[in-house]
Amino acid sequence: MQEKCVTLTIDGQTVTVPEGTSVLDAARKINIQIPTLCYLKGVNAIGACRMCLVDVGARSLMASCVLPAAQGMTVKTNTPEVREARRINLQLILSNHERTCLTCVRSRNCELQALAKDLGVEEIVYEGYSVHRDIDDSSPSIIRDPNKCVLCRRCIAACQNIQQVSVIGATNRGFDTIVESPFSMPLGDAPCINCGQCIQACPVGALREKDDTDKVWEALADPELTVVVQTAPSIRVALGEEFGMPIGTRVTGKMVAALRRLGFDRVFDTDFAADLTILEEGTELIERMKSGGKLPIITSCSPGWVKFCEHFYPDFLENLSTCKSPQQMMGAVIKHYWAHKNGVDPKKVCVVSVMPCTAKKFECGRDELAAGGVADVDIAITTRELAAMIKEAGIGFTALADEPFDDVLGDSTGAGVIFGATGGVTEAALRTVYEILTGKTLENVEFTAVRGLSGVKEATVRIGDEDVSVAVAHGTGNARKVLDAIRRGEKSYHMVEIMACPGGCVTGGGQPIVPASVRETLDPRALRARAIYDEDESMARRKSHENPSVKKLYEEFLGQPGGHRSHELLHTHYQKRPQYIKDAE
Amino acid sequence: MGKKLDPKLFEALEQVIVRYKDHKGPLMPVMQAAQDLFGYLPIEVQDYIARGLDIPLVKVYGVATFYSQFKLEPNGENTISVCLGTACYVRGAQKVLDRLKEELGIEEGKTTPDGLFTLSGTRCLGCCGLAPVIMINDDVYGRLKPDDIPGILDKYRRARSA
Numbered sequence: 001m002q003e004k005c006v007t008l009t010i011d012g013q014t015v016t017v018p019e020g021t022s023v024l025d026a027a028r029k030i031n032i033q034i035p036t037l038c039y040l041k042g043v044n045a046i047g048a049c050r051m052c053l054v055d056v057g058a059r060s061l062m063a064s065c066v067l068p069a070a071q072g073m074t075v076k077t078n079t080p081e082v083r084e085a086r087r088i089n090l091q092l093i094l095s096n097h098e099r100t101c102l103t104c105v106r107s108r109n110c111e112l113q114a115l116a117k118d119l120g121v122e123e124i125v126y127e128g129y130s131v132h133r134d135i136d137d138s139s140p141s142i143i144r145d146p147n148k149c150v151l152c153r154r155c156i157a158a159c160q161n162i163q164q165v166s167v168i169g170a171t172n173r174g175f176d177t178i179v180e181s182p183f184s185m186p187l188g189d190a191p192c193i194n195c196g197q198c199i200q201a202c203p204v205g206a207l208r209e210k211d212d213t214d215k216v217w218e219a220l221a222d223p224e225l226t227v228v229v230q231t232a233p234s235i236r237v238a239l240g241e242e243f244g245m246p247i248g249t250r251v252t253g254k255m256v257a258a259l260r261r262l263g264f265d266r267v268f269d270t271d272f273a274a275d276l277t278i279l280e281e282g283t284e285l286i287e288r289m290k291s292g293g294k295l296p297i298i299t300s301c302s303p304g305w306v307k308f309c310e311h312f313y314p315d316f317l318e319n320l321s322t323c324k325s326p327q328q329m330m331g332a333v334i335k336h337y338w339a340h341k342n343g344v345d346p347k348k349v350c351v352v353s354v355m356p357c358t359a360k361k362f363e364c365g366r367d368e369l370a371a372g373g374v375a376d377v378d379i380a381i382t383t384r385e386l387a388a389m390i391k392e393a394g395i396g397f398t399a400l401a402d403e404p405f406d407d408v409l410g411d412s413t414g415a416g417v418i419f420g421a422t423g424g425v426t427e428a429a430l431r432t433v434y435e436i437l438t439g440k441t442l443e444n445v446e447f448t449a450v451r452g453l454s455g456v457k458e459a460t461v462r463i464g465d466e467d468v469s470v471a472v473a474h475g476t477g478n479a480r481k482v483l484d485a486i487r488r489g490e491k492s493y494h495m496v497e498i499m500a501c502p503g504g505c506v507t508g509g510g511q512p513i514v515p516a517s518v519r520e521t522l523d524p525r526a527l528r529a530r531a532i533y534d535e536d537e538s539m540a541r542r543k544s545h546e547n548p549s550v551k552k553l554y555e556e557f558l559g560q561p562g563g564h565r566s567h568e569l570l571h572t573h574y575q576k577r578p579q580y581i582k583d584a585e
Numbered sequence: 586m587g588k589k590l591d592p593k594l595f596e597a598l599e600q601v602i603v604r605y606k607d608h609k610g611p612l613m614p615v616m617q618a619a620q621d622l623f624g625y626l627p628i629e630v631q632d633y634i635a636r637g638l639d640i641p642l643v644k645v646y647g648v649a650t651f652y653s654q655f656k657l658e659p660n661g662e663n664t665i666s667v668c669l670g671t672a673c674y675v676r677g678a679q680k681v682l683d684r685l686k687e688e689l690g691i692e693e694g695k696t697t698p699d700g701l702f703t704l705s706g707t708r709c710l711g712c713c714g715l716a717p718v719i720m721i722n723d724d725v726y727g728r729l730k731p732d733d734i735p736g737i738l739d740k741y742r743r744a745r746s747a
């Protein structure tokens with residue numbers, strides 16, 4: 001099909017773009033960077049902040065982010081009038097902004113700060129109406145500071161349109177407008193799933209994760225404690241960005257080296273537990289298929305998704321795999337296997353996990369995730385928090401020589417690492433389930449149908465004489481589509497993979513924040529996923545059941561996948577949670 | 586809040602939702618009807634509307650807080666209306682309002698925690714000759730000075746404890 005195109009002139013240059021392209025995007029195409037604030041590609045285009053004004057010869061200046069390019073249009077992006085109008089808008093936004101850059105989490109990665117610099121704001125001209133509002137730190141994962149909010153509504157678009165959780169919105173009007181939950185409820189009391197996609201969308205320091213680095217420093221300084229760290233698959237393909245490396249750079253070896261420099265006693269790989277998850281969950285799937293158990297089995301690695309299910313789709317709780325997430329399995333294995341093997345008292349072991357995820361902070365505090373009464377994981381920090389620690393410790397990250405993970409629980413396969421990208425868990429499971437069910441060697445391990453960024457992916461794989469059908473959804477908005485279709489009886493699958501975050505863990509709520517201007521041309525979901533698959537390809541073993549240390553764990557300790565010990569340590573249960581009103585149906 | 590809401594009213598609300606569900610822009614009429622039924626829009630009612638119309642609660646709440654016609658709290662036993670019409674304004678209605686806020690410890694549009702008074706500003710009550718004027722329920726008080734306020738309020742407080 002031929003796309004209809006339009007040709008227009010921007011600052012004297014002619015450009016042809018498909019019909020429907022915004023003037024903002026058309027300008028980017030010829031390397032003209034119009035400033036933006038409320039616009040975020042693929043998330044929010046509402047023309048609210050008016051930073052992106054341009055002159056198209058109309059009576060007033062127009063917001064280019066929501067203005068479709070038209071045939072024959074003449075656009076001026078850099079006239080004195082345009083510059084002045086943008087500057088006044090920016091000045092107004094700055095007038096009631098709590099300007100504390102020096103101590104702000106987003107300093108140096110703040111779109112407002114960058115705008116002030118780029119637009120040459122040299123003094124604050126207006127002193128606006130401002131009241132200090134309370135910071136909401138009721139959530140275990142997300143902190144909201146309304147004093148830094150510029151009301152761009154990008155977080156609202158992420159929460160309502162992309163994630164379709166809709167626990168935050170704009171309320172009141174005029175100067176009193178604020179982004180909050182219904183009835184000014186603290187976020188911790190609302191059915192927020194802690195996914196952190198609102199943080200990812202926020203241009204400024206109004207949203208951040210709850211900072212747990214002090215707890216980690218404290219543990220590291222405690223001579224009584226053995227402090228063990230685990231890193232999720234996605235950290236290694238994103239951490240480098242915090243040190244100026246291009247998006248999608250693999251820094252596995254440097255990351256391990258940096259963790260050792262920070263003083264962790266052991267550096268383990270959550271990928272090990274991902275392999276373990278595949279054995280447990282693969283076994284669970286096969287059992288359910290054989291015994292007529294509840295299908296589809298739905299993955300349970302993503303704590304944002306699990307909480308979403310508990311609040312909004314409790315009728316699917318029985319479908320959830322009973323497997324704990326890899327973070328929690330790893331903690332349980334460290335405390336109940338590794339500690340005993342190494343003669344350490346599990347109560348004196350502190351497990352820190354570095355996660356791409358803000359929901360992991362909530363997950364590790366869930367009461368039921370404490371095998372034998374000790375919390376599986378003690379502290380969960382995000383990629384951003386780890387980067388901050390490395391900087392604070394003065395470790396020259398980019399110059400570090402690569403180091404390997406520590407033995408045994410540092411072992412992993414390519415199947416473990418692909419957990420980081422949407423479709424990865426499914427692909428890893430298929431690699432193992434295929435070989436278990438058929439007893440044959442799987443030659444081509446790459447199931448490309450479940451890779452990539454379409455919101456919902458489906459595939460049917462012939463395994464022995466069974467057609468195994470799978471679906472993959474990333475982002476809870478997409479999860480709704482799959483679950484609604486199953487509810488209506490339109491679809492049925494053997495297995496469904498759901499990750500709360502669009503793109504999967506690589507773009508989780510705890511990952512480095514990529515500014516809107518960069519997201520305009522680069523997609524971190526694709527670039528980091530590419531790195532994940534490269535890492536998979538580089539591994540000697542690419543099937544979870546071939547992980548020698550996992551095999552050893554079963555031989556020495558667990559017995560069989562799905563066996564008694566596994567159930568004690570590696571499996572869990574879920575609970576229906578209310579939304580806003582306890583007894584509303 | 587905390588008081589049990591009448592299930593019959595929810596049944597009536599259900600009828601309204603069914604009637605408007607497939608209309609264009611059902612939210613405002615349903616909210617208006619709900620307010621007429623319950624007198625205000627507590628979270629239970631807004632949540633019921635949200636579920637009934639299949640829209641997020643935060644959107645309902647956003648509308649409820651955007652338009653001043655919607656009330657989030659029930660009216661107190663006594664509603665105090667302070668005339669903010671021009672004549673009253675010129676003759677010191679603002680000072681009267683400020684004194685009321687101070688005595689009651691609430692802002693305009695709010696209800697005291699004991700549920701005794703709701704304070705609201707209103708347009709001209711039509712008795713400009715008596716300016717500044719307030720009305721409590723159906724009683725009119727005119728030619729007020731801020732210092733008259735405590736005595737007037739006490740009358741209603743005594744009426745309750747009696």
Ligand code: SF4
Pocket residue numbers: 097098099100101102104105106107108110111112113148204205206
């Ligand atoms: S949000 Fe940005 S501009 Fe505001 S204080 Fe933080 S760094 Fe500075």
Ligand code: SF4
Pocket residue numbers: 142158159163165166167168191192193194195196197198199
């Ligand atoms: S963490 Fe997720 S669910 Fe919670 S407010 Fe942010 S986007 Fe919405």
Ligand code: SF4
Pocket residue numbers: 148149150151152153154155156179198201202203204206207
């Ligand atoms: S919290 Fe951040 S993303 Fe949300 S409206 Fe405020 S500035 Fe925008």
Ligand code: FES
Pocket residue numbers: 035036037038039046047048049050051052063064065066
């Ligand atoms: S109006 Fe275009 S970026 Fe905000």
